[in-house]
Amino acid sequence: MGRHSCCYKQKLRKGLWSPEEDEKLVKHIAKYGHGCWSSVPKLADLQRCGKSCRLRWINYLRPDLKRGTFSQQEDKLIIELHAAVGNRWSQIAAQLPGRTDNEIKNYWNSCIKKKLRQSGIDPSTHRPLSEVEGGEDKEAMASGRTSTSAPPPSHTIECAPLLQPNDDANDVVVPSSVSISVPDLRCWEAGSSSNTSANSANSSGEFELQISSSLFDSSILQWLELFPSKGAQFHFDGEPEDLKWSEYLNGTIGSDDGLLGEIKKE
DNA sequence: AACGAGTGCAACCGCAATCCA
DNA sequence: ATGGATTGCGGTTGCACTCGT
Numbered sequence: 001m002g003r004h005s006c007c008y009k010q011k012l013r014k015g016l017w018s019p020e021e022d023e024k025l026v027k028h029i030a031k032y033g034h035g036c037w038s039s040v041p042k043l044a045d046l047q048r049c050g051k052s053c054r055l056r057w058i059n060y061l062r063p064d065l066k067r068g069t070f071s072q073q074e075d076k077l078i079i080e081l082h083a084a085v086g087n088r089w090s091q092i093a094a095q096l097p098g099r100t101d102n103e104i105k106n107y108w109n110s111c112i113k114k115k116l117r118q119s120g121i122d123p124s125t126h127r128p129l130s131e132v133e134g135g136e137d138k139e140a141m142a143s144g145r146t147s148t149s150a151p152p153p154s155h156t157i158e159c160a161p162l163l164q165p166n167d168d169a170n171d172v173v174v175p176s177s178v179s180i181s182v183p184d185l186r187c188w189e190a191g192s193s194s195n196t197s198a199n200s201a202n203s204s205g206e207f208e209l210q211i212s213s214s215l216f217d218s219s220i221l222q223w224l225e226l227f228p229s230k231g232a233q234f235h236f237d238g239e240p241e242d243l244k245w246s247e248y249l250n251g252t253i254g255s256d257d258g259l260l261g262e263i264k265k266e
Numbered sequence: 267a268a269c270g271a272g273t274g275c276a277a278c279c280g281c282a283a284t285c286c287a
Numbered sequence: 288a289t290g291g292a293t294t295g296c297g298g299t300t301g302c303a304c305t306c307g308t
Contacts, residue, residue: 016276016302038293054294055277090296102276105297110274 013047017056021046025053026061059102066098070107078104078112083126 013021028044034057037050046053070078074096081092089101089108096104113123122129 014278036293050293051279051295052277058295059276087297101296106275 012041012049012052014052017060021048022056022061025056029057029061055102059100064098065100070099070111074099075112075115078108079116079126082108082112082123 017025024044024046025040028040032043034040034054037054040046040050040053041048044053048056077095078092081095085091087105089105093099093101093104108123116123116126117129120129121127122131125131
C-alpha cells in the first residue's frame with residue numbers, strides 16, 4: 001500500500017520531462033511495450049519511477065491522443081457525463097476517445113466550471129445557482145471517489161451525440177426508452193431536472209433513471225456499473241425485466257445472451 | 267521594464283483496488 | 288488467507304506563461 005517503493009530510491013528525477021527522456025520512453029514502449037511499469041525505468045534507462053513513466057505515457061506520449069482544444073460537442077458530453085457520474089474522470093474520459101482523465105479534469109476545473117457558473121449553473125450539482133446558494137459544500141458532494149455513500153448530485157443525462165449504437169449492433173431492435181429502478185437509493189437526490197430524461201424517486205423510494213435509446217450501446221453499461229445496488233429492474237418500453245448488474249458485468253455484455261440479446265428478442 | 271495576480275497544464279501525492287506468490 | 292507489489296484514480300501542487308498595472 002501507499003507510495004510505490006521505487007519512489008524511495010535515490011537519484012530519481014522529478015518534475016518536467018525532458019525531450020531526451022520522452023524519446024527514451026517512446027522508443028522503449030514502441031519496441032517492447034510497457035509491460036510491467038515498475039521495470040520500465042530500468043529497461044529504458046530512465047531515472048524515473050514507474051509510476052511517473054506510466055503517467056507520462058498515458059497523459060502525453062500515447063500516439064492516440066487527440067490534443068488541442070475541446071470541441072463544443074466534447075464540452076457538452078463532458079458536462080452531461082459529469083452530471084451523471086460526478087468527478088469520475090476516468091469514466092468520463094472513456095467516452096471521449098483521445099482525451100485523458102487528467103486533461104478532462106484540468107479542463108473542467110479551469111474552463112467548464114467557470115462557463116457553467118457564468119450561465120447560472122452550479123458546476124457541482126448542475127442545478128441553477130439560485131437553488132443551491134447557501135447550501136452545504138457542493139464541491140465535496142461532487143467528489144465521487146471518496147463518497148460511495150454520497151453519489152453524484154444529479155443522474156440525468158440526455159442524448160449524447162458521441163454515444164451512438166455500435167456498428168455491430170445495427171440489427172438490434174432498440175426500445176424507444178429504457179428506465180431503471182434501483183432499490184435502496186433513497187439517499188440519492190431525486191430532484192427536478194431541466195433535461196429531457198428526468199429521474200425521480202418513486203413512492204417506494206426506488207430510484208428511476210430514464211435512458212434515451214440513442215445512448216444505448218455498450219458504453220452505457222460502464223456507468224450503469226456505477227450504481228452500487230446489486231439488483232435493479234429494467235423497463236423496456238415500459239415492460240419490466242428483472243436483471244442484476246453482476247449478471248451483466250460478468251461476461252454477458254454484448255453477447256447474445258446479454259442485454260442486447262434480450263432486446264433483440266422483442 | 268518590472269512586478270504581481272491570474273490562469274492553464276503537467277506532474278506529483280496518497281489512497282484504494284487488484285494482482286500474485 | 289495473507290501480505291507485499293503493482294496499478295489506477297482523483298485531488299492537489301507547482302511552475303511557466305500571460306496580462307494588467
